Each structure stands twice: as structure tokens, then as C-alpha cells.
Amino acid sequence: MDETVTPEATTRLRRADTATGPARPGVDAPLDAASFARLTGEILSSVSRVIDGKPDAVRSALIALLAEGHLLIEDVPGVGKTMLARALAATVDADVRRIQFTPDLLPGDITGVSVFNPVQRQFEFTPGAVFAHIVIADEINRSSPKTQSSLLEAMEERQVTVDGRTHVLPSPFLVVATQNPFEMEGTYVLPEAQRDRFLLRISMGYPDAAAEALMLRQRDAVNPLDALTPVVTARQVTALIAWARGVHVAPALEEYVVALAQATRSHPDIRLGASPRATLQLVRAAKVRAALDGRAYVIPDDITALLSPVFAHRLIANRSAAGGRAGAAVVADALERIASSVRVPLAPRP
Numbered sequence: 084m085d086e087t088v089t090p091e092a093t094t095r096l097r098r099a100d101t102a103t104g105p106a107r108p109g110v111d112a113p114l115d116a117a118s119f120a121r122l123t124g125e126i127l128s129s130v131s132r133v134i135d136g137k138p139d140a141v142r143s144a145l146i147a148l149l150a151e152g153h154l155l156i157e158d159v160p161g162v163g164k165t166m167l168a169r170a171l172a173a174t175v176d177a178d179v180r181r182i183q184f185t186p187d188l189l190p191g192d193i194t195g196v197s198v199f200n201p202v203q204r205q206f207e208f209t210p211g212a213v214f215a216h217i218v219i220a221d222e223i224n225r226s227s228p229k230t231q232s233s234l235l236e237a238m239e240e241r242q243v244t245v246d247g248r249t250h251v252l253p254s255p256f257l258v259v260a261t262q263n264p265f266e267m268e269g270t271y272v273l274p275e276a277q278r279d280r281f282l283l284r285i286s287m288g289y290p291d292a293a294a295e296a297l298m299l300r301q302r303d304a305v306n307p308l309d310a311l312t313p314v315v316t317a318r319q320v321t322a323l324i325a326w327a328r329g330v331h332v333a334p335a336l337e338e339y340v341v342a343l344a345q346a347t348r349s350h351p352d353i354r355l356g357a358s359p360r361a362t363l364q365l366v367r368a369a370k371v372r373a374a375l376d377g378r379a380y381v382i383p384d385d386i387t388a389l390l391s392p393v394f395a396h397r398l399i400a401n402r403s404a405a406g407g408r409a410g411a412a413v414v415a416d417a418l419e420r421i422a423s424s425v426r427v428p429l430a431p432r433p
Contacts, residue, residue, distance in 0.1 A: 114326045116377070122323060123149075123375055125314040133170040133424035134163055134309045136294030142375065143285045143392060144171045144259070148320065149327045149374075150367040152282020153258040155223075155396065162287040164261035168219045169308055171259065175320055176313035178217035178253060184226035188264045192360050194243040195250070200432035203357060213237050216253050216317055220260035231277055234258065238280040248374050255320050275355065275399070282364045283389075284396035318331035331380040332431060340365055340386060346421045353417055355399035365393045383427045391418050 114122075123145065130141045140156075144167060147154035156164040172179040182193060195211035212218065213234070223231065237243050241252045260281070263270055278284075290298065301307070315323070340362055348356030368383040377386075400413035 089386070107334065108388045113245045114322045116379075117281070117327050119323060119374060120189060122315055122319060126171075129174045129311060129314050130167070133311065134167050135297055136290050137163070137287060138166070140285055140287055143283055144168075144370050145375070146371045146389075147259075148255070148257050149323050149371045150282055150364070150410050151255065151257075151324055152367065153260070155278070155281040155284040156259070156261045156287060157264065157284055157396075158287045159224075160263060162289060164287055165218060165219065165221050168221075168259035168261060168309070170311060171274050172217045172219060173308060173311040174314050175217060175317065176315065177255075177317040177320070178214075179219070180212045180215040181221060182212045183218040183221050184230070186225065186227060188226045188230050189347065190230050191245075193230065193233045193247055194237070197246045201243055205248070208250060210250070211243075213243060214250075214252060216255055216257070216320075218256075218258045220258055222263060223260040224262040224273055226271070228271060231271070231273065235276060235280065235308060253315060253317075255324060275397075278396050279358055279360055281396065282368060283392045285392055299421060325405060327371045327374045330369075330373050330378070332366055332370065333380070336369075336381055336383065337366065338387065339383065339425070339428050342425050343386070343394075345420060346425055347394060347417070350417050350421065352401055352413055353398050354401045355397075357394050357397055361397050362395055365389060368393055387427075389420055390422055391415065 126145055127141055129378065131138065134141050144154055146152075154168075156167060159166055164422060166338070170180070182188075191211065193211045193213050195214065196211050198208040198209050199205070200207045208310065219241075220234070233243075237256075238258055241254070241256050242249050243252065244250070260272065289295075344357040344362040344365075346358075347353050350356070365386065366381075369390045371383045372385045372389060373379070373381045395411070395414050395418060398414045400410040400417070
């Protein structure tokens with residue numbers, strides 16, 4: 084198969100890198116710790132104006148963006164899954180596209196297709212909806228497995244291959260997918276390979292009484308999304324990502340992450356353990372969490388706090404261990420026991 088980066092893909096990347104114009108003093112300047120804290124604080128504050136009473140969900144969305152991962156939001160309809168995805172997208176001055184996944188959606192609608200040009204007498208590639216900095220995949224599990232699989236290459240390699248030619252996606256690139264519980268009508272269970280592409284899986288949950296009452300008062304006639312304006316550019320997001328990458332991870336903590344992953348693979352209640360991709364993504368997410376807390380180094384709390392959001396959706400419980408319980412409950416119990424049994428590295432004495 085001839086996999087090449089096409090000229091149109093190169094041009095598209097160049098447009099994406101320069102879409103925000105030339106560097107602006109004080110805005111697109113190199114980041115320092117204070118600038119990182121200011122920009123991430125503005126993103127969190129902006130999204131929180133739309134998502135009332137869910138600071139952990141908002142923070143998780145930002146972690147997924149800055150760790151160069153993808154976010155899966157799973158919950159019942161009507162609790163703000165799509166609202167969170169759209170609010171995050173509205174804070175970034177970049178290309179954003181929303182795909183409503185339905186049973187009749189085709190892979191070409193996502194990746195794009197080659198169309199014959201009768202004037203030029205050749206096929207031309209027409210990019211699909213995935214060619215954006217932020218892609219909102221709404222109700223991803225309502226489409227067929229064939230359509231879901233069209234995102235596999237894009238989410239992992241940040242490119243799509245159509246008719247033997249590879250087309251590079253813009254950078255940064257983030258997929259924020261929402262899904263309904265698979266017990267609901269018209270849903271397909273996401274395959275293991277698809278779930279493993281997501282850095283984090285979170286659940287919104289119902290708002291508390293105060294937040295829901297505030298929502299009734301504030302959103303009767305006004306959509307808070309309409310008031311959101313971008314607070315960062317695509318170039319600034321790239322700089323934030325680079326800053327978070329520089330967070331230090333001690334070798335002892337790297338060994339700790341590996342030990343956690345290996346424990347999931349040998350646990351008697353777990354049939355499918357965490358993949359090496361999960362190990363890598365846990366470290367990346369921990370770096371971002373540390374940076375958001377104002378630290379240039381990762382501590383064990385960063386890892387344990389993200390263990391379930393990063394690992395749980397990738398694990399499959401043994402049926403014999405369920406004992407009438409749901410598989411998710413078995414996985415949650417197993418991760419809790421693993422976290423308490425694997426030795427946490429201690430800082431060396433001075």
C-alpha cells in the first residue's frame with residue numbers, strides 16, 4: 084500500500100499551524116509556569132460557566148486535551164455530556180466539528196472520500212468531518228462497529244488512509260466522544276480496540292439540587308454556550324502540551340505505573356488487563372495533572388487519582404468473578420485492591 088502524505092494534507096497542516104496568524108507579543112510568547120497557570124485557569128473558568136457543579140469533569144476534559152489523548156464521556160442522556168464537549172471546543176480558537184453518530188452513518192462521512200473530477204480527469208480527496216482540531220463524536224455507540232472503526236487510525240496515528248493514500252490530521256487533535264449506557268436501545272458496545280484509544284473515560288452524573296436550580300434560573304431563555312468566546316489559540320494549546328510534557332517523572336514512579344499495569348494483567352478477577360498504551364497514557368495524564376497543580380514533577384497521588392479513569396474502561400472482568408454483579412463493579416473493586424496492594428514508592432531521605 085502506497086502511504087504518502089499528500090500535498091493537500093501538507094497545505095492543510097500549514098494552514099492549521101498559521102491559522103491564528105503571526106505570534107503576538109504577550110499572547111503567543113514562550114510559556115513559563117505563570118503563563119501555563121493563567122491559560123489553563125482561563126480554560127477551566129470558561130468551561131465551568133457552562134458546566135455547573137462538575138469541576139472534576141471539566142478538569143478531566145482539559146487533562147485529555149493537554150495529554151494529547153481522547154475523552155470518552157459515558158452517562159445517561161440529558162446530563163450535559165455534549166454540553167461539556169462543546170464548551171471545551173468553544174474555548175479554543177481552532178477548527179471544531181461535531182459528528183452525530185447514527186446507524187446509517189458511513190465511514191466515508193468521517194474520514195472523507197475520493198471523488199472523480201471530470202474536468203481534471205482524476206480523483207480528488209474530499210476531507211471528512213474528522214479533519215478538525217477538536218472533533219465531537221456525539222453518541223458514538225449508536226453507529227455500527229464498521230463506522231466506529233473508521234476512527235481507530237485517526238485517534239492513534241492522527242492520520243487517515245483512503246484509497247492507499249495517507250492524509251495527516253491537524254495538530255492539536257482531540258476526539259471528545261459521548262456515549263449512552265449500552266443497555267439503552269439502539270446502542271452498540273464499543274469494541275476493546277476502540278475503548279483503548281481513549282485516554283480517559285468519565286461520567287457526568289446528575290447535578291446536585293443547588294446546581295440544578297441555578298440551571299433552571301439561568302438557562303430558561305439564554306444558552307450559556309452563546310456567551311463563550313475562545314480564550315486560547317491552537318498554537319497556545321500546542322505550547323501548553325509541550326510544557327506539560329516537560330514535567331519530571333522519577334524512575335521509581337515509572338516502575339510504580341508499570342507495576343500497577345502488570346497487576347491488572349495477573350489479577351484473578353480481570354480477564355483483559357491494561358495495555359502498554361494505557362501505561363503510557365497514565366504517565367502522560369499524570370504529568371498534566373501535576374502541571375495543573377503547579378508542580379514540575381509527578382507525585383504518587385497524581386497516578387492513583389487517575390488510575391480508574393485511565394484503566395477502568397480498558398479492563399474486562401472475568402464472568403466467574405462477577406457473581407451477579409456488573410462487570411464495571413468487578414473492575415472497580417479490582418482496581419481499588421490493586422491500588423492498595425502495590426507498593427507506593429517513597430521519596431528518598433535527604
